[in-house]
Amino acid sequence: MDSKTLCLGALMLGDASGYEIKKLFEEGPFSYFHQSSFGSIYPALGKLMAEGLVTCDEHAQEGRPDKKVYSLTDKGRAAFRKALSINPQRDRIRSESMYMLFFAHLLDTGHVRKVYDGYLEGFRQNIECLDGLSSDGISPSRQFVRGFGRTFYEAAVKYMEENRHMLLPEDEAPKAKGDKT
């Protein structure tokens, strides 16, 4: 999915500036299945302007650059719908952490533990973040996607909690501290 389509979609949720669009991908509704950075958003918005797919409303501000709020045009909405009407290719997963854990037996236990806990923590944070989103008046589509993300993250946390011993057996031992073994 190219940056332009990503921006069009963001604007479907309401007018926004480049800065605000980035937040949608960082903490907002898109954060669970996409991301974007300034270096791709600003140029994308420029191109969309040139193509007449968005308009821009400049709000002068003191002490900081003007805030440029973009809005979709009818042409933009049509272009967005067209962009989504292609058949998406299969998702390509790309997990550095999993690649690393695949080779956990070659690595220092301390390192594996750090990666493991960090990965788990990331999933937990995503769940918290999902919990923090308001569900007022959102479309069934959005609810569906949110639920999907939730399902995934919860399954991941559960699996990692239950199967920690496979990669970190020694972490399981110190359960009873006064035992007579």
Place this chain on the structure above:
Amino acid sequence: MDSKTLCLGALMLGDASGYEIKKLFEEGPFSYFHQSSFGSIYPALGKLMAEGLVTCDEHAQEGRPDKKVYSLTDKGRAAFRKALSINPQRDRIRSESMYMLFFAHLLDTGHVRKVYDGYLEGFRQNIECLDGLSSDGISPSRQFVRGFGRTFYEAAVKYMEENRHMLLPEDEAPKAKGDKT
């Protein structure tokens, strides 16, 4: 994760040619969390050779290019371990299908159905593929990662089967064909 590290990891599983490495990412043990293409594998192998991290054994063949089988050197194994000792950044999910389904209410029902079924089918195929892998003598690390993939795909299939109505309500109706409603 850069292509060179990806190739080193592939060779940790055994000597292989570029062609075979690609298959590891397409159908093999890595297919669940990474991928790679010829355009990145062959140049990566060339660089690894130049750096002395792998050696190459050329097998002459009739009617097709010589098969170049690569093996890790000690230096290569050390480099691999070092590459994995950094702290991986958080996984970045990138799902075109989810992005599309997020906006399902804007799209033609037939298209949504096609995307939905295609997506689901992809997950089912991944599960089948996992079932087809032999578990003989694989390390706990590999078992862990495999289990993780399985957990994810099964949760995804279950969620999509149970919540289809959220995006495709009309598909639910024709359940009882002789009812008296």
Place this chain on the structure above:
DNA sequence: ACCGGCATGTAACGGGTTACATGATTTT
């Protein structure tokens, strides 16, 4: 005092995907 947030933008760099080039053999 310093860091994080707000706010926009550019440029280099890196790297991966895609397409191209070649060609025999096996399967459908």
Place this chain on the structure above:
DNA sequence: AAAATCATGTAACCCGTTACATGCCGGT
């Protein structure tokens, strides 16, 4: 007869990330 598999490799292109440039305001 066509398509897929085996097998390697190059090159252009795209495009995204990262770092840089600028600057104020509010909180610690």
